[in-house]
Amino acid sequence: MREFILYNTLSRKKEVFVPLTPGVVGLYVCGPTVYGDAHLGHARPGITYDVLVRLFRHLGYKVRYVRNITDVGHLENDSDTGEDKIARKARLEQLEPMEIVQHYTIRYHEAMKLLNTLPPSIEPRASGHIIEQISLIGEILNKGFAYENNGSVYFDVEAYNNIYPYGILSGRLLEDMQSNSRTLEGQEDKKSSFDFALWKKAAPEHIMKWPSPWSEGFPGWHLECSAMSAKYLGDNFDIHGGGIDLLFPHHECELAQNTAARGKGGVKYWMHNNMITINGQKMGKSLSNFITLEELFTGSHKILDQSYSPMTIRFFILQAHYRSTLDFSNEALQAAEKGLKRMMQASRDVCNLAHSYGAESLTEIKEIKEGIYSALCDDMNTPIALAHLFEAVRIVNQVKEKQSKINSEDKETLVKLFEEIVGGVLGLADEQSQSNTGDVLNGVINIILDIRKQAKANKNFAASDHIRDQLNSLGIQIKDTKEGTDWSL
């Protein structure tokens, strides 16, 4: 099996990936808090970890991919009065919290499916794992790294920091943070502002609450990932992923909880995707400068010049390395759209290439293949892999245009590359296939094109142009090629 290199946030270095169990990968990724529509920012981790999973499977690993749904415990802020995000949305829309959760979970799944991401192996919900979370709080309390106050339980960062280093993941020191902290309102229950809630006592009117040894309440946000990752992947597992904005405090707290309860962090490789920016600024809910995926797919947002297909978004994201920020702009999306179109055209053409017996083998093709694999296995460098794939596109086109020849073995290599890498690992599906337009429409258009062909043969260009214009006004594009006339909606 080929060596796979992965950047580990914990060590701040690229490391050779060695799974805890040979041939098996356990991956946990922080999923969405379902209180709003998925936006372009959500597409980044969705696609990043999807490609990671696809790549591991392609390389022969068995992967268990766990991605949670946060449906409780995620507060608007860290003060005692901070409202649960979902409860708040439910109050505003006069719905049950679980109606909000159901609605946005379904919509999230739909968006992820359009982006051609594979579903996770397990998709646990925080509200379905209250028992596990309560039991984890008990362990942390027993070890002396948490305290109860007024029905709520808080993680004791200072006590923890006396034994284990708090801040190793995000690279900060508690002392630094203490000397530079802002004072927040409404934290009377906590010993220190760095302490974070493991269990919160719920107000009487609160719906999302469960009984516990301490109070009727609900679990803290950071707790769910510790509890659910351990449940489905074990106390030790290979990779924990998520957006880089979750590094602190979420992942730092998770690591602390794991260590406090079990004496070890439990995660071998921490992996973080970077942000998508808009005009150089992070795209996010709190900044309300985000574009939802639906708006992108339909073009219904004032800053969008046009709509962009899910695969365009996917391609756009894959053209940047996952650890780099990626700036959104119409220009960049349009460039991605055209590049993708060319890639997919070659992907379709490669199967129909005529190979020549006795044509010399192109060493370039082997180099391209090697380049693609080594790029993907070097911390999942998809932009480099795509660059090599575009070299393959050029070869396909040259053969297609009869500017060069290819033997059957090389052709097979190319076919496999497009199938297994473009379609399989990168997950770029062909959106242009006409199979879904219906046989009747296909037939009708073919009849019309046949009439136009006859008009052209008779040099009746007025008639042929008229047909073209009429079809155009219906949104059907006509392309005259050497082989005949292509059309697309």
Place this chain on the structure above:
RNA sequence: GGUACCCUGGCCGAGUGGUUAGGCAGCGGUCUGCAAAACCGUGAACAGCAGUUCGAAUCUGCUGGGUACCUCCA
């Protein structure tokens, strides 16, 4: 204020010491009744200054500009 990161050609975006990234746009060409599309080819960059080095986009320092995290955020 603390910590970290970034600044690459018109745009997006790879690249950690010496060789063409790639995509889009541009330009030149092929094809075509025309158009569109498609295809081929191609010029162009490393924020500024100083240093290390035989040699730096790549290492070091300074200056300028920007971003992220420190409160919820993918």
